[in-house]
Amino acid sequence: MGGSLEGVVELSDRKRQILKLVVEDYIRTAEPVGSKAIAAEMGGSVSSATIRNELSDLTEMGYLEQPHTSAGRMPSPKGYRLYVNELMEAQRLSLAETEKINQSLQLKMEELDRLLAQAGRAVSALVRYPAYISAVRKTSVTVRRFELLAVDERNCILVMMTSDSRVKSQLLRMQLKVEAEQLPMAANLLNSHFANASPAEMSQRLMNVADQVNPQLFLLLSQAVSCAADILEEADRREIVTAGASRLLKLPEFRDADKAHELMSFLADSKEELPQPLHREMEILIGPENVKEALKDTSVVVASYDIGDDMRGLIGVVGPTRMDYAAVAARLSGFAEGLTRLFGKQEELPPKEEPK
Amino acid sequence: MGGSLEGVVELSDRKRQILKLVVEDYIRTAEPVGSKAIAAEMGGSVSSATIRNELSDLTEMGYLEQPHTSAGRMPSPKGYRLYVNELMEAQRLSLAETEKINQSLQLKMEELDRLLAQAGRAVSALVRYPAYISAVRKTSVTVRRFELLAVDERNCILVMMTSDSRVKSQLLRMQLKVEAEQLPMAANLLNSHFANASPAEMSQRLMNVADQVNPQLFLLLSQAVSCAADILEEADRREIVTAGASRLLKLPEFRDADKAHELMSFLADSKEELPQPLHREMEILIGPENVKEALKDTSVVVASYDIGDDMRGLIGVVGPTRMDYAAVAARLSGFAEGLTRLFGKQEELPPKEEPK
DNA sequence: CTTTAGCACTCCGGGAAAAGGAGTGCTAAA
DNA sequence: TTTAGCACTCCTTTTCCCGGAGTGCTAAAG
Numbered sequence: 078m079g080g081s082l083e084g085v086v087e088l089s090d091r092k093r094q095i096l097k098l099v100v101e102d103y104i105r106t107a108e109p110v111g112s113k114a115i116a117a118e119m120g121g122s123v124s125s126a127t128i129r130n131e132l133s134d135l136t137e138m139g140y141l142e143q144p145h146t147s148a149g150r151m152p153s154p155k156g157y158r159l160y161v162n163e164l165m166e167a168q169r170l171s172l173a174e175t176e177k178i179n180q181s182l183q184l185k186m187e188e189l190d191r192l193l194a195q196a197g198r199a200v201s202a203l204v205r206y207p208a209y210i211s212a213v214r215k216t217s218v219t220v221r222r223f224e225l226l227a228v229d230e231r232n233c234i235l236v237m238m239t240s241d242s243r244v245k246s247q248l249l250r251m252q253l254k255v256e257a258e259q260l261p262m263a264a265n266l267l268n269s270h271f272a273n274a275s276p277a278e279m280s281q282r283l284m285n286v287a288d289q290v291n292p293q294l295f296l297l298l299s300q301a302v303s304c305a306a307d308i309l310e311e312a313d314r315r316e317i318v319t320a321g322a323s324r325l326l327k328l329p330e331f332r333d334a335d336k337a338h339e340l341m342s343f344l345a346d347s348k349e350e351l352p353q354p355l356h357r358e359m360e361i362l363i364g365p366e367n368v369k370e371a372l373k374d375t376s377v378v379v380a381s382y383d384i385g386d387d388m389r390g391l392i393g394v395v396g397p398t399r400m401d402y403a404a405v406a407a408r409l410s411g412f413a414e415g416l417t418r419l420f421g422k423q424e425e426l427p428p429k430e431e432p433k
Numbered sequence: 434m435g436g437s438l439e440g441v442v443e444l445s446d447r448k449r450q451i452l453k454l455v456v457e458d459y460i461r462t463a464e465p466v467g468s469k470a471i472a473a474e475m476g477g478s479v480s481s482a483t484i485r486n487e488l489s490d491l492t493e494m495g496y497l498e499q500p501h502t503s504a505g506r507m508p509s510p511k512g513y514r515l516y517v518n519e520l521m522e523a524q525r526l527s528l529a530e531t532e533k534i535n536q537s538l539q540l541k542m543e544e545l546d547r548l549l550a551q552a553g554r555a556v557s558a559l560v561r562y563p564a565y566i567s568a569v570r571k572t573s574v575t576v577r578r579f580e581l582l583a584v585d586e587r588n589c590i591l592v593m594m595t596s597d598s599r600v601k602s603q604l605l606r607m608q609l610k611v612e613a614e615q616l617p618m619a620a621n622l623l624n625s626h627f628a629n630a631s632p633a634e635m636s637q638r639l640m641n642v643a644d645q646v647n648p649q650l651f652l653l654l655s656q657a658v659s660c661a662a663d664i665l666e667e668a669d670r671r672e673i674v675t676a677g678a679s680r681l682l683k684l685p686e687f688r689d690a691d692k693a694h695e696l697m698s699f700l701a702d703s704k705e706e707l708p709q710p711l712h713r714e715m716e717i718l719i720g721p722e723n724v725k726e727a728l729k730d731t732s733v734v735v736a737s738y739d740i741g742d743d744m745r746g747l748i749g750v751v752g753p754t755r756m757d758y759a760a761v762a763a764r765l766s767g768f769a770e771g772l773t774r775l776f777g778k779q780e781e782l783p784p785k786e787e788p789k
Numbered sequence: 790c791t792t793t794a795g796c797a798c799t800c801c802g803g804g805a806a807a808a809g810g811a812g813t814g815c816t817a818a819a
Numbered sequence: 820t821t822t823a824g825c826a827c828t829c830c831t832t833t834t835c836c837c838g839g840a841g842t843g844c845t846a847a848a849g
Contacts, residue, residue: 111812124822129813147813147828226580226592234600236582236592244590246602323678323701326694334690338682345679467841480793485842503799503842 087138088159094119095131096140097164100152104401107329109149154364154398157376161361161402168407175411178203182415189384194318196392200412201321204405206396207344209351211317214241216387218312219274220305223267225260233260235301237308240273241387245308249300253293263297266290276306317348330397343371344395353391354379359410364398374398378405382413384420392416443494444515450475451487452496453520456508460757463685465505510720510754513732517717517758524763531767534559538771545740550674552748556768557677560761562752563700565707567673570597572743574668575630576661579623581616589616591657593664596629597743601664605656609649619653622646627654632662673704686753699727700751709747710737715766720754730754734761738769740776748772 088096098118102110112128119128132150135141140156143149152160170178181199184192193210201208224236231254236246255263270286271279279302287295322344331337344351350369354360359380365373372395379393392413394405444452454474458466468484475484488506491497496512499505508516526534537555540548549566557564580592587610592602611619626642627635635658643651678700687693700707706725710716715736721729728751735749748769750761 109812113812125812126814126822126824127820130821133814143813145829147811148830149812222584224582224590226582228578228594234580234592234594236590236602238584238590238604242604244602244604246592246600248594248598248600321701323694323697326690326697332690334682334688334693337690337693338679341679341682345677465841469841481841482793482795483791486792489843499842501800503840504801505841 092131092135093164095128096135096152096156097160099132099135099141099150100156100160100164103151104399107397107399109144109151111149114149152398154366157363157398157402158366161363165403165406168403170407170411174408178408178411178415182412182419184419190316190318193316193390194320196412196416197318197320200392200394200409201324203412204394204396204408205321205324205327206394206400206405207319207322207324208392208394209317209319209344209348210390210392211315212384212388212390213315214313214388217275218309218387220272220309222272223264223301223305225264225267225301227257227260230254230257233297235304237305239308239312241312241385243312247304249297249304251293251300252296255293255297259294263294263301266294266298267301271302271305276309279305315349317351319344319348328397330399339371340375340395343369347371351393351395352377352379354381358413359406361402361406376400376402378402378409380409380413382416382420384416388420390416447479448487448491449520451484452491452508452512453516455488455491455497455506456512456516456520459507460755463755465500465507467505470505508754510722513719513754513758514722517719521759521762524759526763526767530764534764534767534771538768538775540775546672546674549672549746550676552768552772553674553676556748556750556765557680559768560750560752560764561677561680561683562750562756562761563675563678563680564748564750565673565675565700565704566746566748567671568740568744568746569671570669570744573631574665574743576628576665578628579620579657579661581620581623581657583613583616586610586613589653591660593661595664595668597668597741599668603660605653605660607649607656608652611649611653615650619650619657622650622654623657627658627661632665635661671705673707675700675704684753686755695727696731696751699725703727707749707751708733708735710735714769715762717758717762732756732758734758734765736765736769738772738776740772744776746772 095115098115099110102114102118112125112132115128116123116125132141136143136150139153140159141150142153144151181203182196184195189212193212197208197210200210219240220237221240222238226234226236228234228248231251233249233251233255234246235249236244238244266286270282274282283299283302286298290298322341325331325337325340331340352360352362352367359378362377362379364376367373367375367377375395376398377393377395378400379391381389381391384390392409394409396405451471454471455466458470458474468481468488471484471488472479472481488497492499492506495509496515497506498509500507537559538552540551545568549568553564553566556566575596576593577596578594582590582592584590584604587607589605589607589611590602591605592600594600622642626638630638639655639658642654646654678697681687681693681696687696708716708718708723715734718733718735720732723729723731723733731751732754733749733751734756735747737745737747740746748765750765752761
């Protein structure tokens with residue numbers, strides 16, 4: 078029991094300080110860091126030999142690694158983890174920095190998609206790593222109301238208003254002539270039978286009315302239902318956009334073209350598989366903690382934000398394990414807050430364009 | 434005059450054949466090609482010494498370059514140009530290849546944006562170089578008809594049908610109550626005064642009616658006009674999507690991370706500045722023929738296709754100057770034709786989703 | 790006049806060897 | 820427990836050398 082207590086304490090303050098310095102040096106330089114450098118950074122209060130002993134301990138405990146004997150030390154994933162959990166000081170953003178974030182958030186409020194793309198670019202530029210961003214709908218959407226407008230005898234316009242206050246319209250081309258007078262009736266039918274229903278329910282109800290209405294009308298209805306299904310599905314579609322992937326090439330760990338290629342094509346083609354935060358506001362995944370093979374030796378910081386009441390968004394950054402966690406985390410949460418605010422502010426106003 | 438005629442003929446058949454072989458060898462291997470290799474490829478009918486003389490001539494004439502004395506020859510931009518203009522045999526696609534193109538064109542017909550993104554990926558995958566694609570509107574669009582639907586006393590839906598048969602709707606939140614009965618009147622006003630007008634005309638006419646209608650109505654009208662301006666502007670917006678940029682990293686000429694980075698960030702951030710074909714169906718820009726600095730030592734092949742009657746699209750491929758022009762050109766024109774057909778087929782049907 | 794063989798020369802690329810340096814681990818003393 | 824000293828390791832960079840591919844020139848042959 079005494080031993081297990083020791084296990085909890087585990088690291089002396091000095092070891093912790095040294096580990097912190099190693100991590101931060103390594104983050105800065107991407108080079109294994111030696112005992113001398115640490116000793117210097119500790120203000121000469123101890124000699125490099127002492128540091129060497131400590132480093133040796135830390136290595137044995139698995140917090141540090143050596144690329145080879147007689148090289149300096151670099152943090153292991155376990156070391157980064159401890160750093161992130163306990164050693165890292167939550168970085169306070171300077172006023173200038175905060176200002177910069179807010180500046181980047183002066184986004185043109187276009188469609189959601191474009192807005193996200195803009196935001197992704199802004200984040201990537203800010204943290205200087207590749208970023209990804211997406212929006213997911215929390216609650217499922219339904220069509221709240223249908224309208225039909227006559228254009229001519231073979232065309233009409235279907236207008237749908239969804240439960241999340243978006244409006245979508247669609248030109249319907251009718252195979253069979255439908256009298257203009259029938260349209261209001263059709264609209265009524267739609268509203269009474271198909272409003273507030275899931276796509277599955279809709280198609281079922283469509284079957285039910287099949288023999289109660291005339292063929293023209295039925296065709297019209299089924300077109301309408303299929304449009305409705307489209308718009309509902311579309312609302313649930315989770316699109317992820319990535320930005321700034323080429324920044325990888327500036328990092329020493331991706332000087333190797335093959336390695337860079339692997340990650341970049343992952344970011345381009347498999348973005349759906351990028352990590353999403355499960356519960357927490359912010360999650361940091363270090364190297365092998367990532368499930369996806371392509372991310373095994375990169376780290377990901379991902380935060381979530383709110384889009385109005387029924388949507389959540391996620392915004393993440395991908396970088397080398399050596400990434401500057403404190404800086405990225407601070408900026409990312411600043412950004413997430415900003416986005417939440419941005420969308421909150423607009424809650425009174427419906428989104429200017431329907432998200433597609 | 435005799436001299437100028439000579440200038441036109443300029444190259445003996447054998448020189449042309451040799452140039453062709455050099456270009457094709459270099460395209461394949463990315464290595465300077467020597468006299469011996471050429472001699473072998475010509476079937477031993479001449480010796481390598483002869484080839485050397487010819488190569489020396491071609492070099493002097495500026496069609497070939499030597500990275501240094503006693504290295505093989507590689508084509509200069511001028512050499513590529515001659516190759517593309519006169520030597521390259523239009524590559525006929527195999528049936529399998531054609532099939533593959535058509536296969537890739539089995540695109541899910543979603544919105545235009547997404548469809549283009551898909552097509553871009555397909556092209557990039559096919560030619561194994563980065564690709565870019567966009568759609569531009571040829572003729573300017575106007576709103577052909579307005580409709581207003583009441584939702585409640587503070588909200589109504591504005592539905593607009595454009596001259597290119599798209600339909601766009603928008604929830605309007607009104608600052609002042611407007612009686613439901615007024616809506617049809619407002620719609621009439623919109624249709625009579627603002628239909629088929631450019632945004633500039635619309636805002637001018639809005640001023641004209643300012644003192645002829647009551648304030649509520651005026652507010653409503655100005656909101657509608659601003660929505661209309663949005664949708665018209667949006668229709669003209671030219672969005673370019675790029676795909677497959679990471680393929681660059683597989684090419685020997687981009688093993689250098691800095692060079693790759695330069696081009697990749699250009700593709701990501703400045704895609705608006707990628708070349709567009711001016712008049713012709715297909716255009717090939719070789720190395721320094723490109724205006725943009727970032728493209729000076731890459732080549733671009735770009736083709737255009739038609740989207741229905743009033744839109745044109747462009748689809749291009751970026752690669753090293755050493756790119757396989759014949760193969761890329763053949764595939765690209767196959768693709769452009771396919772896209773034209775794809776959009777042509779759907780002309781009867783309006784686009785399923787309004788392009789945004 | 791063109792083509793060819795022969796040959797000297799150039800220059801790159803790769804590998805081996807050497808030099809340099811950063812950093813460790815150990816020992817022994819403070 | 821800390822420190823200085825020192826031998827040792829291993830990487831990195833530089834240098835040097837060599838082989839080979841390819842050219843350009845010359846002189847002879849067609």
